[in-house]
Amino acid sequence: MNETQFWTFFFIIxxxxxxxxIAWRSRVKETKEFYVASQGVPTLANGAAVAxxxxxxxxxxxxxxxxxxxxxxxxxxxxxxxxxxxxxxxLLAPYLRKWGKFTVPEFVGxxxxxxxxxxxxxxxxxxxxxxxxGQMAGGGIVFSRFLGxxxxxxxVLVAVVIFIxxxxxxxxxxxxxxxxxxxxxxxxxxxxxxxxAYQTTGIPVPQISYGQIxxxxxxxxxxFGLNEFxxxxxxxxxxxxxxxxxxxSLMLGTAGLPHVIIRFYTTKTVRGARYSAxxxxxxxxxxxxxxxxxxxxxxxxxxQGVQGQGPDSLPDWINTWAPTGLVTVNDDAETIQTVxxxxxxxxxxxxxxxxxxxxxxxxxxxxxxxxxLMAAGGMAAAMSTAAGLLLVISSAASHDLYFRVFxxxxxxxxxxxxxxRLAMGVAILFAIWAGINPPAFVAQVVAxxxxxxxxxxxxxxxxxxxxKKANGPGATAGMLTGLAFTGTYMVYxxxxxxxxxxxxxxNVSPEGIGAxxxxxxxxxxxxxxxxxxxxxxxxxxxxxxxxxxxxxxxxVRS
Amino acid sequence: MSDVAHEGTSGAPPEAEDTxxxxxxxxxxxxxxxxxxVIWFTVSFGFGILLIEPLNNIVILGFPLGLWFAQQGSIxxxxxxxxxxxxxxxxxxxxxxxxxxxxxxxxx
Numbered sequence: 001m002n003e004t005q006f007w008t009f010f011f012i013i014x015x016x017x018x019x020x021x022i023a024w025r026s027r028v029k030e031t032k033e034f035y036v037a038s039q040g041v042p043t044l045a046n047g048a049a050v051a052x053x054x055x056x057x058x059x060x061x062x063x064x065x066x067x068x069x070x071x072x073x074x075x076x077x078x079x080x081x082x083x084x085x086x087x088x089x090x091l092l093a094p095y096l097r098k099w100g101k102f103t104v105p106e107f108v109g110x111x112x113x114x115x116x117x118x119x120x121x122x123x124x125x126x127x128x129x130x131x132x133x134g135q136m137a138g139g140g141i142v143f144s145r146f147l148g149x150x151x152x153x154x155x156v157l158v159a160v161v162i163f164i165x166x167x168x169x170x171x172x173x174x175x176x177x178x179x180x181x182x183x184x185x186x187x188x189x190x191x192x193x194x195x196x197a198y199q200t201t202g203i204p205v206p207q208i209s210y211g212q213i214x215x216x217x218x219x220x221x222x223x224f225g226l227n228e229f230x231x232x233x234x235x236x237x238x239x240x241x242x243x244x245x246x247x248x249s250l251m252l253g254t255a256g257l258p259h260v261i262i263r264f265y266t267t268k269t270v271r272g273a274r275y276s277a278x279x280x281x282x283x284x285x286x287x288x289x290x291x292x293x294x295x296x297x298x299x300x301x302x303x304q305g306v307q308g309q310g311p312d313s314l315p316d317w318i319n320t321w322a323p324t325g326l327v328t329v330n331d332d333a334e335t336i337q338t339v340x341x342x343x344x345x346x347x348x349x350x351x352x353x354x355x356x357x358x359x360x361x362x363x364x365x366x367x368x369x370x371x372x373l374m375a376a377g378g379m380a381a382a383m384s385t386a387a388g389l390l391l392v393i394s395s396a397a398s399h400d401l402y403f404r405v406f407x408x409x410x411x412x413x414x415x416x417x418x419x420x421r422l423a424m425g426v427a428i429l430f431a432i433w434a435g436i437n438p439p440a441f442v443a444q445v446v447a448x449x450x451x452x453x454x455x456x457x458x459x460x461x462x463x464x465x466x467x468k469k470a471n472g473p474g475a476t477a478g479m480l481t482g483l484a485f486t487g488t489y490m491v492y493x494x495x496x497x498x499x500x501x502x503x504x505x506x507n508v509s510p511e512g513i514g515a516x517x518x519x520x521x522x523x524x525x526x527x528x529x530x531x532x533x534x535x536x537x538x539x540x541x542x543x544x545x546x547x548x549x550x551x552x553x554x555x556v557r558s
Numbered sequence: 559m560s561d562v563a564h565e566g567t568s569g570a571p572p573e574a575e576d577t578x579x580x581x582x583x584x585x586x587x588x589x590x591x592x593x594x595x596v597i598w599f600t601v602s603f604g605f606g607i608l609l610i611e612p613l614n615n616i617v618i619l620g621f622p623l624g625l626w627f628a629q630q631g632s633i634x635x636x637x638x639x640x641x642x643x644x645x646x647x648x649x650x651x652x653x654x655x656x657x658x659x660x661x662x663x664x665x666x
Contacts, residue, residue, distance in 0.1 A: 067629075072610070075628035079602045082633045086598045089640040090591050094647075207630060211620030230622050232610045244607050269658040271651070274644040281637050292629040547584055549656045 007372025008146040015184050015376045016161055019383075022180055023165030023173045031416050034170030035102040035395055041175055041266040047279020049175045050263045052182035052384035054081075054280070055287055056131070057138025060185055060381035065356030068295035069341040070235035071227055075292075076246040076511075080450075082281060082288050083247070084254020089277035092255060093264040095465045097273035098546040100265065103392075104258040104457065105400040111464045111539060113472030114404065119479055121400035123456045124258045128389040128396075129430070131257075131449040135386035136435020139379060141354060145324050146375040155435040158383060163428050166387050167421050171266060174387045181380035186286055188377020189357075193290045196297045196364040206293035213300050220303045225338040225347065229296060238507035245512030252518050253450025256457035258396075259388040270549040298360045305363065306336045306349055317362035318349075326352035386431065394423035448490060451514025455482035459522040465547075467529075468540045474529030482521025489513045583654045590646055594639050602632040 028034050041049070059081065067074030099107055105124055109117025136155050143154025165173045197206035200213060218228040227234040236242055254260065263280075264273045305315040311331045321327045329336075333348040340347035356363075358378060361370045398419040403411050411419075456479050463470040490510045492502050508516065534540075605613060610624030618626065651657040 072625050072628065075606055075625075075632075078629050079606055079632050082636050083598065083602050086594070086636050086639050090594060090643055208619065211618075211626075214620050214622075214625075230614065230625050232614065232624060232628075240607065244603065247603070247607065271644075271648065271658045274640075274647060278637070278640040278644050281640055285633050285637050289630055289633055544580070547587070548580065549651055549658055 003368040004371045005147065007369045008375045009372075011369075011372045011376035012147070012379060015180075015380060018180055019161060019165055019177045022176045023169050026172045026176050027168040028170050028172050029417070031102075031399075031413060031420065033172050034417060034420055035265075035391075035399065036262070037170075037172040037175050037266045039100070039266055040268060043267060043272045043275045044279055045175070045179050046263060046267050046272070046276040048182040048283055049178040049266075050260065050276060050280035051283035052178035052185065052380070053263055053388040054260055054284055054385070055182075055185065055381050056385035057135045057378065057382035059287065059291075060189065061138050061141065061357055061378050062354050063357075064291045064294040064298065064360075065341070065351075065353030066295075067292050068299040068356055069226065069353060071221075071229035072232045073235035073243055074295065076236070076243055076250065078288055078292060080247045080250025081254055082284060084251040085277060085281040085284070087251060087255040088260065088264075089274065089281070091462055092261065092465070093273045093277050094270045094549070095546045096261060096461075097264050097267060098270050098549065099542070102262075102265070103395045103399055104261050104461075105396055108460060108464065108475065109400070109404075110542065112460070112470075112475040112535075116460070116472055116475045116479070117400055117404065119476060120457070120460075121396040123452070123479065123483060124396040124400075125393050127257065127449050127452045127456070128259060128392045129434070130452065131259075132386050132389040132393070132427075132431050133434040135382045135389070136431050138354075139382040139386075140435055141324070141326075142358065142375050142378040142382070145321065145326075145355075145358065146372070152436050155432055158379070158386070159428050159432045159435070162383055162387050162390065163425065166390055166428075167424050170420070171262075171391060174391055175263075175266060177387070178384045181384040182283060185377040185380040185384075186283070188373045188380070189287050189294075190290060192361045192364065192366055192370055192374060193294050193297075195366055195370070196301070196360065197293065199364060200297055200300070206297065207289045210293035210296045213296060217296055217300045217303075220300065220307070223307075224303055224336075226340070229299075236509070238504060238509050238512070242504075242507050242509050242512050245508055245515045249454050249512050249514035249518075250450050252454035252458045253452075253514055256453040256461065257450070258453075258457065259385075259392045261461075262392065262395075263388070294357060294360060298356050298363055301363045302351065302356075303339065306339065308335055310335050311348075314349075315363070317359050320362065321355055321359055324355070326355045390424055390427045390431065393427040394420055397423040397427070448510065451486055451490065451511060451517065452483065454514035455486035455517025455521055459518050459525060463522065463525060465543065467526075468543045469529055469534045470525065471529045471532055471535045473532045474525040474527075477528045478521040478523075478525030481524045482517045485520045486513050486517030489517075579654055583650065583656070586650050587647070590643065590650070594643055597635065598639055601627060601635045606632050 032038050063077055066077060096107060101107065105117045105120035108120045136158065139158035140151035140154040143149045143157065144151045165177050193206045194204045197209045198204040201209040203209035214230050218230055221228055233239045233243060264276060267273045267276050311329050311333060314329065318327050318329065328350045330348045336348045338347035339349045339351065341351055341353050343350060358374060361374055402419055403416065459482065460475045460479055490513065493504055493510045605624065606628035610628060613624035613627065614622035616623040648657065
């Protein structure tokens with residue numbers, strides 16, 4: 001075992017041990033604990049848990065690499081995955097917390113109708129499942145590189161640990177392990193970033209100092225046949241309109257993703273939900289503000305390291321990563337003339353986006369413990385998100401589907417818990433299978449989950465809160481057309497299910513179609529709601545009621 | 559729009575007064591929300607996407623300004639917007655007597 005492997009084992013065993021201890025201490029017996037952690041999670045802890053829930057393998061492992069090669073257009077992920085929190089904080093979180101039950105489908109069930117609840121539960125399962133696949137695959141990559149395990153065993157090991165704490169502790173176990181996982185992942189992300197910034201520029205604040213290297217990075221990038229980092233609309237083929245729509249889709253999807261929304265159900269008060277949203281975005285921003293700097297510094301180091309070198313004299317990290325198949329060198333080239341992140345580009349050196357962050361300590365020449373910490377951080381990011389998603393899948397399957405469709409009455413508390421846990425177990429088995437056979441790049445898979453969430457949940461939640469006349473038939477029709485429209489365009493433009501990829505219409509990429517799908521959903525919903533009977537007085541009263549944090553105290557007048 | 563006037567709890571103010579505070583509370587909430595969303599749109603979609611090219615002609619500390627907004631500035635503003643919302647809503651809650659400060663157990 002070499003030094004890097006020793007430190008990787010050290011940090012992985014240490015962190016996994018911590019997660020399991022937390023899980024044991026927060027094991028639960030009741031459904032209210034299992035689904036919403038008894039609504040007793042303090043604001044700051046919930047903020048950290050949201051951040052870990054949110055920052056996935058794609059954020060941690062894939063994003064900086066994506067930005068490194070996309071350059072300026074990498075902002076779609078930066079703004080998209082943070083801007084959605086403003087919508088969530090202002091438009092959704094406080095109201096859904098006030099309503100205060102267990103799941104997102106349950107809210108739309110109360111607000112609209114049982115059939116909307118069933119459609120929403122199925123949509124929640126599909127969206128979360130798309131997303132969980134990326135986490136499993138991300139965990140597998142970490143294991144295969146750092147510990148020499150096969151990707152299959154990596155995925156199984158990740159799943160077993162998640163199984164232990166998710167099934168034992170439900171939302172409560174997941175929440176407190178997520179707080180620990182946030183701590184691990186943010187430390188792992190920031191230390192190498194600050195070290196690389198200091199090495200390169202002498203200023204240990206990457207968010208500020210990466211400006212200094214941009215001019216040099218631009219000219220080196222051009223030399224290796226890549227687009228300039230600072231040039232807008234050069235990284236994505238669709239140009240400005242595509243960047244706009246992808247950003248919007250990611251924002252709307254962020255605000256509509258059930259695994260994020262349910263975290264706001266766990267706070268003590270409506271006020272707690274507002275401040276949780278603030279802490280969540282604050283914690284998230286620590287990583288997101290650093291990611292473009294990591295991308296820029298790592299790319300610069302990478303290009304400088306291979307400049308003028310032949311295939312035999314490349315830096316060591318390329319050899320250590322070659323067995324994973326994520327780096328390929330053209331051995332016939334005299335010196336490395338071209339670099340790319342696309343496998344089909346035929347460049348002399350091909351680097352997969354996903355390894356830029358994981359290899360950044362090695363690319364920057366940092367010591368072995370930091371490389372090991374990086375591996376633990378990547379695992380924390382993948383596991384925390386996977387656990388949150390699995391809870392959504394299991395709660396939708398048991399609480400929203402099984403006990404509504406198959407066994408409507410007479411389920412005891414004990415039986416509900418058993419079915420909830422069983423659903424969690426089945427979901428994990430599915431996740432293992434999908435993680436071993438992932439459909440495409442980690443970050444790309446996740447981007448589609450957002451489009452689907454934007455086109456299904458966001459409009460019916462917003463209209464459900466802000467427009468009293470929105471009704472069940474409207475929501476059903478809106479959600480189904482939104483999903484069908486978005487899904488069809490994705491299948492039309494992507495090679496999935498054996499179909500061939502067609503041209504993008506109006507330069508809109510499949511990642512950006514969710515925003516259009518959301519508009520289609522909203523329009524259909526408004527039209528159908530207008531044409532059919534308004535919701536009952538009871539439902540309208542509920543909509544009125546969730547707008548105010550609590551019953552007004554009689555003594556106070558204004 | 560059938561505004562609901564029934565409070566359901568004992569000691570609530572009379573119906574007419576009840577409805578009017580709710581409307582004013584909601585209006586203040588909406589006004590704050592819209593103001594913050596306008597800023598949200600301006601810094602991200604405005605500065606970071608629609609106006610990114612002209613803003614890139616201004617370079618500060620090595621950053622073309624449009625790029626800075628797209629990758630850094632917009633995110634700082636997002637964080638501040640949510641904090642301002644939470645703080646301002648506390649004030650509105652206080653004003654209307656629906657504040658939840660120091661309520662560890664939450665409402666029922």
